[in-house]
Amino acid sequence: MALEEERKPLEQQGTYPLLPLRGLLVYPSMVLHFDVGRPKSVKALEQAMVDDHLIVLASQEDGQVDEPQKDDLYQVGTLARVKQMMKLPNGTIRVLVEGLSRAQIIDFVEDEELFRVNVTLHEDEDDLSPTAEMQAAMRSVAQQFEQYVKLSRKLDQETYAAVVDIDHPGRFADMVASHLPLKIREKQDILEAFDVQHRLERLLQILSDEREVLELERQIHQRVRKQMEKTQKEYYLREQMKAIQRELGDKEGRSSEVEELRAKLDEKQLPPEVHEKVEKEISRLERIPSASAEGTVVRTYIDWLLALPWTERADSVVDLARAERVLNEEHYGLEKIKDRILEFIAVQKLVNKQSGPIICLAGPPGVGKTSLARSIATSLKRPFVRVSLGGVRDDAEIRGHRRTYIGAMPGRILQGMKQAEVKNPVFLLDEIDKMASDFRGDPAAAMLEMLDPEQNSTFSDHYVEIPFDLSDVMFITTANNLYQIPGPLRDRMEVIQLAGYTEDEKLHIAKLHLLPKQREAHALKGDKLRVSDDILLELIRHYTREAGVRQLNRLIATICRKCARIIAAGEQKRITVTIAMVHDFLGPRKFEYGRAQEQDEVGVVAGLAWTEMGGDLLTVEVSVVPGNGKVKLTGQLGDVMKESAQTALSYIRSRATQLHIPANFHEKVDIHVHVPEGAIPKDGPSAGITMATAIASALTNRPVRHDVAMTGEVTLRGRVLPIGGLKEKSLAAHRAGIRTIIIPQGNEKDLSDIPEVVREQVQFKPVSHMDAVLDIALGNEATLDERHPLHTEAWFADLFTEDKYSGEGTHQ
Template sequence: MNEIEEALVIGDISEGENIEIPEELPCIAVRDIVMFPSMVVPLYVGREPSLAAVDEALKGERLVVIVSQKDPDVDEPTPEDVYHVGVVAVIMRTLRLPDDRLKVLVQAVARAKVVEFVQQKPYFLVRIEPLKEEEPDKLDIETEALVRSVKETAEKIFALRGQLSPELNTILDGISEPGKLADLIASHLKLKQSEAQELLEAFDPRQRLKKLYRYLLRELEVATVQAKIQTKAQEEMSRTQREYFLREQLRAIKKELGEVDEHSQEIEELRTRIEKARMPKEVEKEALKQLRRLEMMHPDSAEASIIRTYLEWLTELPWRKQTKDKLDLKRAKAVLDEDHYNLEKVKDRILEYLAVRKLNPKAKGAILCFVGPPGVGKTSLGRSIARALGRKFVRISLGGVRDEAEIRGHRRTYIGAMPGRIIQGLKQAGTNNPVFMIDEVDKLCADFQGDPAAALLEVLDPEQNTAFVDHYLGVPFDLSKVMFIATANMTDPIPPALKDRMEIIYISGYTAEEKLVITKKYLLPRQIKEHGLKPEDIQISDETILKIINEYTEEAGLRELERKIAAICRKIARRIAEGDKGPFRVTRQNLHKYLGPPVYVPELEQETDEIGVATGLAWTQAGGEVLYVEALVMEGKGNLILTGQLGEVMRESAQAALSYTRSIAKNWGIPKNFYEKYDIHIHLPAGAIPKDGPSAGVTIATAMVSALAEIPVSKDVAMTGEISLRGKVLPVGGIKEKSLAALRKGITKVIIPEKNLKDLEEIPKHMRRKIEFLPVRHMDEVLKIALLPDAAKKKKRKASRKS
């Protein structure tokens, strides 16, 4: 039986009709409750003054005055801390509790106003004035309408709260007095204490009912919204509970049938894998946290799939797995020599790294960068280093990569997120100390999606990469044990900050003799094997290979040469497949049958010492090149014409060469006012290829002086160097590559700036012996070496005899 029904059942004591109320009664102050007449409430009495007041009331008529505290937090209220309008209540039952508190069941019988506090100790004794209400005998239309509205609204509220029963509905219908109806409904509404006290102090029944109606309308609105929320929540809970119940039933059925629950099995497998992965503590903590989340989720949800993939990545990474380095230096040198010919500088650097690892096993991984033209073996050298060290080899190419996430990974919030290429490479290797080759590091592109080169700064820094954080993983991974090797064709596009983190090792092109050895030792056996041939099926002499190198290829590397060898092997393979029997001899005379006519005819065989033509040396991305600079003098107005698709720097070098030529015109018998009477045309052949840089300044000046003084330039001399206005020859780069290019063309004399003598150490000794390097400081020295005045005098004498 609820409180409303109990109040009405016990409510034969009403409004003090059958009880004589004394003027002075003990008083109890209660918290957080306002009592109305006819209301039955259990009170828990624990304060000493309240216990004393109950004891005093039990000695007499069991009557007590109950008033509400203004502030419920006050433990020892004074007359100023309580409202002075309350109720007179009858103590119906009492029960002593184990904690010395008293449970008291009381029923309010009448309103009462406290006139005076007679005493405060040991309990409140108050003088009261009972407030008796006079209910109207007959209700006017307005009051009756108000009573009906209040009843209907109250019934709706009780129905929404689930409190409306048939008995309660009957009781509400049976009350027609405005005052009693207001008290009964107000006693069961969840009103604020101040609002309830305001209704208690409303002595006029009609006014009390009007105020109550306003509160009822507000409570109806709140109850309606609350009911909607509860309905939605119950529907959701019902659906979830139903799914859970069905899932548990399915699990129980599978268990009875002897089938294993896949979700539980997956969780246990992941837990086992996490334990076996031997992760660092903070990583393992994160993995277990995500595993607990996965355990609470439905296995088919999208979030569960993301967490499952993440945990698989964490468990498959080699947190502590590593290969043991093979620190036998002699064996490592033998492996490097077996895989690559020459490249002594690179091999020495690897052996030094091994020696350091042998003395200090905790040494951090090296960051090397191989720079050189295409086809010289940069990538294959990385594979050879891994074999020499006994490590796994991983290669990634960054050519054209423009998204920073390719390096650092995508955050897990994105659909299809995955770690960056560094973490992917380590998973592929299966160890945390592989040889990691980052190819084409100079081909990275910056974009609105970020700068990948900037993301590499942390990766390629031994001081920072001990705690590299991939965006997908969100936990640190130690990259300090990895040996990173980057490759590039040129260093200019590499950002300075990234270049500063790497040790640059330049790998130049090969001479014809080196290519011959590499062809015999590596290229030819590999192509014979790939084409299904036997070594005895093909016979090719050294002279034939040299002819292929000189007349069918023109490169610093070996790729084109290997393609030519492959073309020969293909034609021989076809002949064998058609039934011909070998061996097949490839000679200089029948080479054209396999490769067609020569592609590159040696130009110097067709040339003599000419006036106005100087041989220069240039550096390109593919290695060194021989560059012919032509100068022609014509009658005109002193114009300088430059053609051959020249860059701004080369045009400025031509202007400097012209100014220098004007300053030395008298020394070489050039007319003083030549710049007023003649036009000078400077041309560099291969006009479709852009050319730039200052290193052709010396060559342009030599061609210009030769044309103006009508003195031929030696065809056996090549030159490189930047020229200043005062004629000084300034140092340039790429001496080794340029020397190789001169040697390929059969030029044995090379003029270089004196300050470049230190660069000759990079050139192998057997090459240095073939080339005569002529160091110069000033342009005058260049002209003395390159120009042939005697040849010019002979020409003039022959011309005079003919005339």
């Protein structure tokens, strides 16, 4: 035989060129062609053609490696004879090879241009007859292979017949393995099985596994085919049902849904572009099968387009007299705020269009910002919509999500418009200062287009995709802190400040609004519950300290609940609330009214501060002790207040002669500046004169008037600079019983904003220099000499005597 003649000259060992194979393996007696393109592989082929046409074919362990090394190759390959070579136009070589024998690589011969290997050949013995055990294994493999051919449908019967006609056990096993869709690792296991019996057993195991996989694939295919047949059957029956429904005139199924949507579309007067879009989506919905999930998405989108008020308007009547009556009925005080709102409404009436900047009601909590906006809607007879922006961090909450996302929906603005059902409501954007930005976007930037009168006529929502006209909406915003609103957004709004209420205003609000509402809520109408003005004043003075009336409302509700329990238990039918009952219901007094300081004290000054909750009293304490010039600042002070303290101390040092203080006092004493309630952070630019006065008082041993409060910043030259928040600070001082307030000269123009009742009861002292502050706060020196000796040099000498500070030594 020709094959035997070619095999005869093969030596048991030899050196041959090696060609690495990627994703391919050649068995002995197997004829195969493949393309070769790598330079080393081409060199190996050329060398083989020069020698005796013999070459070793070894598979790579990882087919992704382009430049394999010896560690990347399996150690058992196939010695093959190159039967034919042909160069292709793309530069690669197509080669036809025939496997001859298994070749085990002993070592690699160093050669930079190609791989050369020393191999040992392992040939199956041809002259021995198969044993009975081997014949039984061959039969089992043949049976399994027959089952595999029937199940796979990838091999024909001719191939099967050609394979099973092979008598040689080793060659038979190799041919069966070559026709199986195995991974390279599994094929390599067959190739490395030099023992024929072991090779057949391994092949039998592989065939058994493959047959089980094919059986499972056949079962899955049958189930899928049955399901497809069922779906086709259902579709056919559904189409028949539709035809029957059309003949009978039934209103069921998708057709009735589409007809219902078209009827709604005809009823609404939509703009042409919106009408065209809805019609297009309805036609699309009609073509979608009712079982498809996409139909739900399209239906939801159509419902939103039909629900939005594209053309509907409220019959708004701009009546100034009615608007003024509603504002006065629902809000006590706030005269300037009401006047500004009425001016805004008057302009709307004259121009008959929403114009001008957006109103921003700014002030501490509980002063009536939201209720003012609701009153504006009531006075204009427009629907009122409130959207809270607190905690909004994603601009998609304003502009909506795109329809490609699961669960997409319009933004809060268009959701509010759907709730209003008209295109000209009063829209309240509550807590606009509480918005934040992060990696998901900046909602404040999304608000710019909506609040700009020049742009909001074509507001774009990502979900709706059609520009929506917001130009007829009256937007009102609220905020606690204007500094937290971005500048471009704040520029589009006109700020109306609500500072807080005086004690008299709180009393009237409690009598006219809070108490009647709580009586009604707790079923205590009529004479079941009597609450006098003295009781309300007790609550205002000793149980609340706030700019608004929110806490006062809670306390009134608490008293009503406890009285309702007494009446429901049958203990009493009518209750007149007394001071003792208030103390029993609410506990002891929380605050002392009108007692900022009970007496004049050295180094203690009442300052005024602005907070988000309104104005507040800020006490500054200074203590002077022997030391070496250290300055200690405590009380959770911010950087601005720390700098104010340093500036105040420098000013006092520059005025040491006028204050009768030794020029070198800073070398002999330590100064401790403390602001009580150290757990609360404090910062701001208006505590300069307060700290300077406290330091001067402590160093001169002169007490500060307890009925004086002050606010203002000081420079190194003693100039007093203007501050902000004077109205809030004045109200706080008035609540605390302060009757003299020192303010910067530059803030004298702001006195007109302070309520008249405060101006009547509080004396304001405008100053331009720190010397005037000390004259007012420390009092007349001649008068004070009688009670507090001011021989400062003697006091300093006494401060550092060894007798007074025994154990510490004399400070020089």
